Amino acid sequence: MREITGFFLVLLSVFFSVVSCQDTDILNEEERKWLNDKERIQVAVYPSYSPYIFLDKNDHPKGILMDYLALLEKRAQFKFDIKTYDDFSNVMEDARNNNLDLILEIQEAPSRKAYLNFYFKLFESPYVIVGNRASGKAKTIKDFETASFYLPNDFAIVENLKLQFPKATILTPCGTDLECLKKISESGAAYFVGPKTVVTYYIESKNLHNLEILKYTGQYYEPSIAVVKNDIMLNEVIYSAMQSITYQDKQEIIDSWLVTFKKPFYQSVSFWVKLCIGILCLLSLILVFNRYLKYVINSKTNELKKAKINAEQSSEIKTSFMNNITHEMRTPMNAIMGFSGLLNKEGLEESQKEDYVAIINQACLRLMDMMDNVLEMSMLQNKQISAQKNTVLLSDVLNKCFDKYINLSRLKKLQYQLIVEIPENQNCVIVDENKLSKTIKYVIDNAIKFTSYGEVIFFATIKNDCIDITLTDTGIGISEERQKSIFDSYSKSNQDTTELFEGLGLGLTISKAYVELMNGQLDLYSDLGKGTTVHIKVPITVTKKQELRDEKVKESIKKARPSFYKILIAEDVALNYLILKSLLEKIKEYEFQIIRAENGQVAIEIMEQEQNVDLVFMDIQMPVMNGYKATREIKKMFPYTPIVVQTAYTNSEDRQRAIASGCDDFISKPIKPSAVKEVLKKFINN
Numbered sequence: 001m002r003e004i005t006g007f008f009l010v011l012l013s014v015f016f017s018v019v020s021c022q023d024t025d026i027l028n029e030e031e032r033k034w035l036n037d038k039e040r041i042q043v044a045v046y047p048s049y050s051p052y053i054f055l056d057k058n059d060h061p062k063g064i065l066m067d068y069l070a071l072l073e074k075r076a077q078f079k080f081d082i083k084t085y086d087d088f089s090n091v092m093e094d095a096r097n098n099n100l101d102l103i104l105e106i107q108e109a110p111s112r113k114a115y116l117n118f119y120f121k122l123f124e125s126p127y128v129i130v131g132n133r134a135s136g137k138a139k140t141i142k143d144f145e146t147a148s149f150y151l152p153n154d155f156a157i158v159e160n161l162k163l164q165f166p167k168a169t170i171l172t173p174c175g176t177d178l179e180c181l182k183k184i185s186e187s188g189a190a191y192f193v194g195p196k197t198v199v200t201y202y203i204e205s206k207n208l209h210n211l212e213i214l215k216y217t218g219q220y221y222e223p224s225i226a227v228v229k230n231d232i233m234l235n236e237v238i239y240s241a242m243q244s245i246t247y248q249d250k251q252e253i254i255d256s257w258l259v260t261f262k263k264p265f266y267q268s269v270s271f272w273v274k275l276c277i278g279i280l281c282l283l284s285l286i287l288v289f290n291r292y293l294k295y296v297i298n299s300k301t302n303e304l305k306k307a308k309i310n311a312e313q314s315s316e317i318k319t320s321f322m323n324n325i326t327h328e329m330r331t332p333m334n335a336i337m338g339f340s341g342l343l344n345k346e347g348l349e350e351s352q353k354e355d356y357v358a359i360i361n362q363a364c365l366r367l368m369d370m371m372d373n374v375l376e377m378s379m380l381q382n383k384q385i386s387a388q389k390n391t392v393l394l395s396d397v398l399n400k401c402f403d404k405y406i407n408l409s410r411l412k413k414l415q416y417q418l419i420v421e422i423p424e425n426q427n428c429v430i431v432d433e434n435k436l437s438k439t440i441k442y443v444i445d446n447a448i449k450f451t452s453y454g455e456v457i458f459f460a461t462i463k464n465d466c467i468d469i470t471l472t473d474t475g476i477g478i479s480e481e482r483q484k485s486i487f488d489s490y491s492k493s494n495q496d497t498t499e500l501f502e503g504l505g506l507g508l509t510i511s512k513a514y515v516e517l518m519n520g521q522l523d524l525y526s527d528l529g530k531g532t533t534v535h536i537k538v539p540i541t542v543t544k545k546q547e548l549r550d551e552k553v554k555e556s557i558k559k560a561r562p563s564f565y566k567i568l569i570a571e572d573v574a575l576n577y578l579i580l581k582s583l584l585e586k587i588k589e590y591e592f593q594i595i596r597a598e599n600g601q602v603a604i605e606i607m608e609q610e611q612n613v614d615l616v617f618m619d620i621q622m623p624v625m626n627g628y629k630a631t632r633e634i635k636k637m638f639p640y641t642p643i644v645v646q647t648a649y650t651n652s653e654d655r656q657r658a659i660a661s662g663c664d665d666f667i668s669k670p671i672k673p674s675a676v677k678e679v680l681k682k683f684i685n686n
Contacts, residue, residue, distance in 0.1 A: 026075055026244040027237060034233045035078050041234065043069065043080045044091045044103045048176040049198060052123075052223065053105055055084075064123070064257045065105050065223070071249060072225075076241040087175055089154040095226075101234060103226040107156035117229050120242050121222040123254065125195035127157065129215045130181065130203075132188040141215055144168065148190040150180040157193055160219060178202055185211055195221035329370060332363035339363075364670060387517045388656055391543060392433045394422055394467065398460050401440040405448055414448065415455035426462050430541040434655075435514040436467070439522075442507035443471050443534050451475035454531070462540070466520070469536040478526040486524060511536075564591035565614040565684055570603040570630065571596065571646075572622045576669070580617060580646070583676050590680060599623050600630025607634050613641055615683055618663065620647040620654075628661040635662035642683040646671060 025032060045066075047055045053063040061084060073079055083100065085091045094100045096115055108118045129144060146167050151158050153172040162170065171190065174180040180192045181199070185208045192199075196213065198221075203211055225242070227235050339356040342348070348356075402418040409416035447456045454474030461468050478486060486508055508524070515522040520538035567584060571577040577596055584592050595610065597603035599622040607613060616634065620627040631643050644665045645658040655666045665682065667675045 025077075027240050031233070031237050031240060035076065035237055038078075040081045041078070041101045043082050044085060044094065044100045045082050046085050046088050046091055046105065048088075048178070049105065052198070064253055067253045067256070068245075068250070069104055071245060071253070072238075072241055075244045076237065088152060092154045095228065098228055098230060101228055101231065102238065105223045106226045107160075107221060108224055109156040109159045111159060112156070112226070115229050116226040117235055118224040118226050119238060121224050123197075123223060123250075125197040125221045127193055127217040127219045127221055128196045128199055128213045129217060130184065130192045130194065130199055130211050131214045132184055133210050133212050134188050141217075144191065144215065150174060150183050150190050150192050152176055152180060157221075161193055161217075164217065164219070178206065181206075181208055181211060193217060197221075329367060332367040332370075335363035336360050336367075368670065385517065387432045387435065387519075389430050389432050389541075391428065391430050394427050394429055394431075394460075394462075394540075395420060397433060397437055398440070398458075401437055401444060402458055404441065405444050408448055409456065412448065412452070414451060414453070415457075416448070417455065417457050419457070419459045421459075421461040423462075426542050428543055429467070430543055431467070431538065432514075432518050435518060436538060439511040439514045439536065439538075440469065442511045443536070446507050447471055447473040447475065447532070447534075450532075463537075465539060465541070466537045467540050469538075470533065471536075472531065472533045474531040477528040477530050477532055478524070479528045483524065483526060564593055566593045566595070566610065566612060568595045568597060568603060568606060568610075568613050568616045570600060570616065570622065570627065571619045572598050573619075576619070580671060580676070583671065583673050586673075587677065587680065590684065600625030600627060600633075603630050604633050604637075607638060607641075613638070615679075616641060616643040618643050618645050620645060620658070628657065631658075631661045631663050644679050644683070 027035065045053065045061050047053045047061040047063070049063075053061055053065045056062045061082065069080065069082075080102070091100075091103060091106075092112075095103060095112075098115075103116070106112070106116070106118070108121075112118075145165050146169075147165075148169040148171055149161065150171050150173065151161065152174055158170055158172065161168065174183060177192075177194050177198055180194075181202055184190055184192050191214070196216075199213065202208060225238065227238050229235075339359050343353060343356055398418065398420055406416065444456070444458065451473045452475070456471070456473045459470045459472075512522045515536060515538060518538050520536065522537075523535045524532065525535070526532040569577055569580055571580065581594050581596075584590075584594060595606055595613075597606050600618075601624045603616070603618070604625075607616075618627045618631055622630075627645060627647070631645070634641065634643060642664045643662065644667060645663045646667050646669060647654065647658075658666050665679060667679060
């Protein structure tokens with residue numbers, strides 16, 4: 001009942017919508033004023049085209065088009081003056097001389113477009129060739145190219161037929177279609193061309209059964225309403241009025257007039273032939289569909305089998321990868337534990353201690369790199385990393401990446417070369433510096449690691465608003481089979497143990513992911529035993545170089561330094577606090593008063609109590625209040641106090657979150673002495 005009630009409510013809403021739309025004036029204000037001021041609009045009617053238009057017993061024009069005109073009057077709210085013509089030639093003569101405003105029914109022809117505008121093809125009926133049954137049917141359309149045709153004078157079909165059959169003889173002794181058909185019926189000679197609907201109507205209603213349809217011409221009778229071209233406002237009014245008439249309106253008029261004079265469809269032979277053909281087609285379709293379903297089922301089954309095999313292989317690869325992680329991490333851990341134990345032995349010289357500490361630091365850095373790579377790969381797979389652009393000097397970025405591996409290349413006695421062809425006016429660009437630097441370092445690291453002798457050439461230039469980098473080495477190369485999986489996250493696990501070098505094998509995978517995040521492209525070309533070439537293209541935006549501060553201003557600021565600097569370290573882990581404090585105290589260029597806060601809330605209270613804190617080191621993960629919230633609160637009270645975030649999280653998203661909370665810089669754990677010095681140089685010196 002609820003569904004039925006809802007259905008009737010929808011019908012009622014549609015009905016009232018239609019009624020409300022019909023009450024709305026379809027003409028704009030200017031058109032309505034022009035029409036109200038118009039005394040009359042004369043419509044030419046040629047009532048000799050049943051059932052479209054004809055005269056009834058009282059000599060009044062009737063038919064489909066007269067009903068259409070009445071609907072047009074209703075929508076335009078205007079009564080037209082109807083002028084009836086006996087001869088269509090007179091209609092065309094008045095139209096050419098601008099003696100009428102509108103023609104109710106006329107076929108479009110090239111010559112008529114010079115003085116008439118045609119609006120909306122009302123109906124459509126194919127033109128057919130009609131002849132006497134006694135003359136016999138023609139086999140092809142070419143049989144009519146030199147035939148004779150009876151046609152009404154000045155009808156559009158005369159002009160169109162001359163274009164189709166230039167050699168045909170056109171006879172125009174009749175004024176209407178019916179007269180032409182009667183002449184053919186009586187004489188048995190020549191042919192007639194007209195709309196199929198009209199021809200069928202006259203043959204059946206006027207008992208012209210000795211006539212029959214012989215061929216279709218391929219053209220269509222498409223009657224239109226035509227308006228004289230020189231009356232612009234009339235054209236606009238007619239156009240607006242006809243726009244309001246819907247397809248349903250026209251169809252209702254057609255259905256009320258057009259009557260077919262045929263036997264019931266189920267009594268015709270053609271119906272049963274078509275039905276049999278349809279049944280055969282349906283059976284064929286079912287058979288084809290059945291075979292298609294079998295094909296799809298087999299395909300899906302094969303895909304599931306392949307997916308199962310791939311899943312099993314993936315599981316084995318991931319297990320191997322995890323084993324590889326364990327193996328790789330044991331190496332630096334072994335160094336850390338071993339040399340830490342040696343430091344406790346007595347009798348060690350200072351130089352030996354320094355060597356052991358250096359080895360421990362190197363092992364720690366290697367371990368951190370592995371952990372960073374695994375974490376970075378996980379975040380890339382989960383799409384938790386995005387590009388973060390900033391302004392940099394390209395030459396500085398490239399040189400830093402290159403310089404990091406100079407010592408390693410010298411140890412391996414490689415020809416290590418950097419070629420940069422970047423104009424000075426294109427050196428300052430906007431790009432994701434962090435991801436670009438890491439990508440270049442990963443690629444250089446791989447090139448040097450897998451090259452025992454020969455050269456590693458690093459070339460960079462700018463092409464088409466992109467930084468274009470090519471790195472070529474003469475290393476061991478990569479086989480074609482191996483290249484198919486080189487960018488897979490767990491690809492190293494597929495290698496033979498004889499090919500394994502230290503590391504997790506995630507460098508190229510991370511590099512390609514970084515480049516794609518920056519909307520760039522990374523390609524690899526390699527020959528086994530000959531070397532590898534990596535080509536990187538990353539879009540950049542060239543910008544103006546920012547001027548550095550005057551050195552004299554820096555010197556004047558240095559002279560105004562206080563005797564000591566007050567440093568606040570917000571750190572809940574005592575060991576981390578002691579490490580940072582020790583690093584600060586070993587820097588002889590400065591004197592510090594160091595204060596500790598165990599959480600973010602205590603840090604805020606200390607900032608309120610103490611005066612002139614010069615620098616704050618802020619940990620992120622702390623109890624009571626974390627570093628992000630504490631940074632925001634401190635910046636509200638002391639906006640010019642520099643705050644440097646120190647955290648174990650190192651990806652660019654964490655950096656952006658820290659900057660968004662108000663911090664001025666970002667250093668990662670484990671904290672390096674060089675990083676602390678850079679922070680002091682940046683914020684204390686300035």
